[in-house]
Amino acid sequence: MRKVLALGRRREAPWGQLAAATGYYDQSHMTAEFRTLMGVTPAAYFAGRLPALQAC
DSSP states (O other), X not given: OHHHHHXXXXXXXXXXXXXXXXXXXXXXXXXXHHHHHHSSOHHHHHTTOOOOOOOO
């Protein structure tokens, strides 16, 4: 996930290529894991649409 975050900030390739470059089987697997960990899709995250904060 750290690679996705680092490369996603300067994303120059489609999401599918980013997924392959960071070791995911395909874009849907990367997106599913990203959403589980971050609460939003990669596109929403990098567009600044972050989830509301919640208490643990």
